[in-house]
Amino acid sequence: MSEAGSYCVEGEIGIVTIDNPPVNSLGLRTRRAIQEGFNRFAADSSVKAIVLICGGRTFFAGADISEFGQPPVAPDLHDILRLIENSAKPVVAAIHGTALGGGYELSLVCHYRIAVPSAMVGLPEVSLGLLPGAGGTQRLPRIVGVPAALDIITGGKPIKAKKALELGMIDSLADEGKLREDAISFARHILADGKPMMRVSDRNEKLIEAKASADIFEEYLKRNARAFRGFKAPGHIVRAIQAAVDTAPDFDAGMAREMELFLELEASPESLAQRYYFFAERETVKVPDIGKDVGTLPVKSVGVIGAGTMGGGITMNFLNVGIPVVLAEMSQEALDRGIGIVRRNYENSAKKGRMTAERVEQLMALITPAIGLEALREVDLVIEAVFEQMSVKKEIFSKLDGICKPGTILASNTSFLDLDEIAAATGRPDHVVGMHFFSPANVMRLLEVVRGEKTSKEVINTAMKLGKSIGKVPVLSRVCWGFIANRIMAARAVQANELILEGPTPQDVDKAIYDYGFAMGPFQMNDLVGLDVIGRDDVERSVSGDLVKLDRLGQKKNGGYYDYDENRKASPSPVAAQVIADFAQYKGIENKGPQSDEAIVARLLYPVVNEGAKLLEEGIAIRASDIDVAAILGYNWPVYTGGPMFWADTIGLQKVVDGLNALGIPPATLLVEKAQNGDRFTTP
Numbered sequence: 217m218s219e220a221g222s223y224c225v226e227g228e229i230g231i232v233t234i235d236n237p238p239v240n241s242l243g244l245r246t247r248r249a250i251q252e253g254f255n256r257f258a259a260d261s262s263v264k265a266i267v268l269i270c271g272g273r274t275f276f277a278g279a280d281i282s283e284f285g286q287p288p289v290a291p292d293l294h295d296i297l298r299l300i301e302n303s304a305k306p307v308v309a310a311i312h313g314t315a316l317g318g319g320y321e322l323s324l325v326c327h328y329r330i331a332v333p334s335a336m337v338g339l340p341e342v343s344l345g346l347l348p349g350a351g352g353t354q355r356l357p358r359i360v361g362v363p364a365a366l367d368i369i370t371g372g373k374p375i376k377a378k379k380a381l382e383l384g385m386i387d388s389l390a391d392e393g394k395l396r397e398d399a400i401s402f403a404r405h406i407l408a409d410g411k412p413m414m415r416v417s418d419r420n421e422k423l424i425e426a427k428a429s430a431d432i433f434e435e436y437l438k439r440n441a442r443a444f445r446g447f448k449a450p451g452h453i454v455r456a457i458q459a460a461v462d463t464a465p466d467f468d469a470g471m472a473r474e475m476e477l478f479l480e481l482e483a484s485p486e487s488l489a490q491r492y493y494f495f496a497e498r499e500t501v502k503v504p505d506i507g508k509d510v511g512t513l514p515v516k517s518v519g520v521i522g523a524g525t526m527g528g529g530i531t532m533n534f535l536n537v538g539i540p541v542v543l544a545e546m547s548q549e550a551l552d553r554g555i556g557i558v559r560r561n562y563e564n565s566a567k568k569g570r571m572t573a574e575r576v577e578q579l580m581a582l583i584t585p586a587i588g589l590e591a592l593r594e595v596d597l598v599i600e601a602v603f604e605q606m607s608v609k610k611e612i613f614s615k616l617d618g619i620c621k622p623g624t625i626l627a628s629n630t631s632f633l634d635l636d637e638i639a640a641a642t643g644r645p646d647h648v649v650g651m652h653f654f655s656p657a658n659v660m661r662l663l664e665v666v667r668g669e670k671t672s673k674e675v676i677n678t679a680m681k682l683g684k685s686i687g688k689v690p691v692l693s694r695v696c697w698g699f700i701a702n703r704i705m706a707a708r709a710v711q712a713n714e715l716i717l718e719g720p721t722p723q724d725v726d727k728a729i730y731d732y733g734f735a736m737g738p739f740q741m742n743d744l745v746g747l748d749v750i751g752r753d754d755v756e757r758s759v760s761g762d763l764v765k766l767d768r769l770g771q772k773k774n775g776g777y778y779d780y781d782e783n784r785k786a787s788p789s790p791v792a793a794q795v796i797a798d799f800a801q802y803k804g805i806e807n808k809g810p811q812s813d814e815a816i817v818a819r820l821l822y823p824v825v826n827e828g829a830k831l832l833e834e835g836i837a838i839r840a841s842d843i844d845v846a847a848i849l850g851y852n853w854p855v856y857t858g859g860p861m862f863w864a865d866t867i868g869l870q871k872v873v874d875g876l877n878a879l880g881i882p883p884a885t886l887l888v889e890k891a892q893n894g895d896r897f898t899t900p
């Protein structure tokens with residue numbers, strides 16, 4: 217016995233069981249326990265094979281994060297990996313729970329892998345902007361082949377045991393609940409078959425195969441150029457796997473190259489940003505004045521009002537986790553249309569093999585369609601998603617207050633309206649909260665939970681926890697126009713609309729923003745959403761309004777800022793150019809010619825940072841990292857910049873302040889203060 221390990225022998229099989237709660241991370245205690253077990257069985261001549269298995273809820277998690285930045289203490293991870301791989305007796309890794317990252321790499325130094333069907337394996341380092349640096353890029357292609365290894369490591373997704381078996385990531389499936397027995401009998405079979413023992417690092421056939429197709433790596437990069445754009449890790453992963461092929465059979469040479477590439481990534485700004493973001497996403501649920509003593513209200517049934525663009529998607533989130541939804545509309549026609557779209561979404565998933573036809577029916581059966589609000593009497597939570605009009609929302613909330621049982625939470629999906637005014641239409645403002653989903657609501661992971669003046673802590677806690685339980689990342693916001701994501705990004709839209717009057721074209725602006733890392737620029741986005749939809753009623757005339765007057769609605773009709781061919785391929789529009797020139801003349805704005813990409817990015821994105829600083833100043837957002845999460849998940853801000861606030865810290869806050877001043881935009885007080893003090897918004 218050691219602190220975290222127990223060792224026993226059954227016949228010729230030695231079993232090393234590691235139990236280091238909560239997740240068997242590979243810290244010193246775990247490493248010592250493994251070392252003791254392997255040394256003991258190496259010396260025990262009755263043992264002919266070894267099973268390495270974990271107690272508790274999972275196989276080894278990765279490294280122990282509490283050791284990061286500390287000087288290594290022997291035995292370090294590489295000592296342990298060598299000890300296992302060089303064992304003269306074959307080693308079987310017995311996997312339950314998850315074997316991800318370092319955990320799966322540890323299983324790769326074992327000679328065989330067996331897992332229960334519920335287990336997941338994989339190498340997710342790419343999502344932190346890293347590559348698996350303990351041999352993952354060198355060993356995995358040796359067992360699954362180069363093409364599969366490229367997909368698995370650049371994709372980073374956890375893979376279910378059954379699929380892992382098909383791919384060759386594991387060698388056998390155990391029965392659920394019988395991992396220990398099945399691993400022992402697997403080890404006995406190996407001994408009985410008398411097969412020569414092979415270390416993964418010695419298996420070179422699949423690499424030699426790949427040597428024959430020389431362009432495989434360049435082709436892979438080309439094929440995935442769009443998905444990899446801006447990220448540093450996928451390219452390095454491809455190079456590391458390429459090194460495995462180029463250096464085979466010299467395993468150590470490949471390992472040396474993997475380490476070089478790993479260190480480059482570790483020091484890269486992209487990885488720094490992605491690692492920051494990883495923690496930022498986990499931080500959002502922490503609300504300073506809501507401690508563990510604050511409870512939640514039970515939400516066993518939900519009502520959604522409005523089966524339009526948002527209502528349908530919102531409904532699906534709850535059906536997916538088995539919570540029944542009463543879906544209320546004004547007319548049968550609107551109801552049928554909304555429910556039809558939900559059904560089509562599920563049926564499309566079924567067509568792609570992501571669910572069975574039976575499951576589609578089960579999910580649809582959880583919807584109770586309703587006309588009017590009476591049917592919402594007994595639900596625990598109502599989410600209103602009707603037209604964005606204060607009078608309509610107030611009327612609905614006042615009615616709901618009379619209809620719903622006491623204790624029902626009344627939530628609004630409003631994007632811009634004053635939640636406190638809506639809450640004041642009820643006699644239970646403490647039970648009114650904002651739950652602001654993003655479109656498409658069944659896909660987008662951001663949920664802004666809006667805390668009104670009177671919203672109770674219990675209700676906020678409930679909305680945050682519920683958000684998490686339906687797979688969203690909840691970010692808490694106080695009440696203001698647009699809340700967090702829409703408010704900061706509106707600052708970008710204002711600048712974009714002004715800038716095209718001064719010289720740069722919509723194409724120039726979109727290109728600069730695309731090259732910064734967004735999936736599309738603001739004018740491409742406008743055309744996609746529809747210029748009639750983005751229309752503003754706070755100004756009497758605008759460029760998009762003038763385009764709509766010409767019946768140019770965007771991609772859906774006659775083009776908008778761009779012209780479109782029959783394949784929706786965009787080209788610069790002479791008509792739009794004329795509309796812009798006319799509007800600039802009407803405004804008396806002089807064309808000063810084109811600008812550099814850098815100037816365009818500063819013009820559009822520094823004001824976003826500025827607005828973020830104001831959100832913090834005003835206490836609307838709890839922390840800068842919440843603003844980054846909202847921008848990344850709500851607007852696809854490129855994650856490898858870390859979001860607007862982390863990006864501002866990276867380029868230097870004084871640079872942002874100077875840039876804003878040069879543009880004639882007053883920088884927020886907090887921004888100026890932080891710049892003067894050499895302070896930051898975020899902690900890397």
Ligand code: NAD
Nearest residue numbers: 522523524525526545546550601602603604629630631655
């Ligand atoms: P929508 O027009 O697509 O749908 C609104 C639905 O509400 C319609 O089907 C309408 O029939 C129904 N409705 C109106 N009054 C009703 C009533 N009294 N009782 C029952 N049903 C009623 O609108 P949408 O885009 O889904 O937006 C809904 C809300 O969500 C708005 O507050 C909007 O600001 C917000 N929102 C929209 C988006 C988006 O991208 N579309 C994103 C986030 C939030």
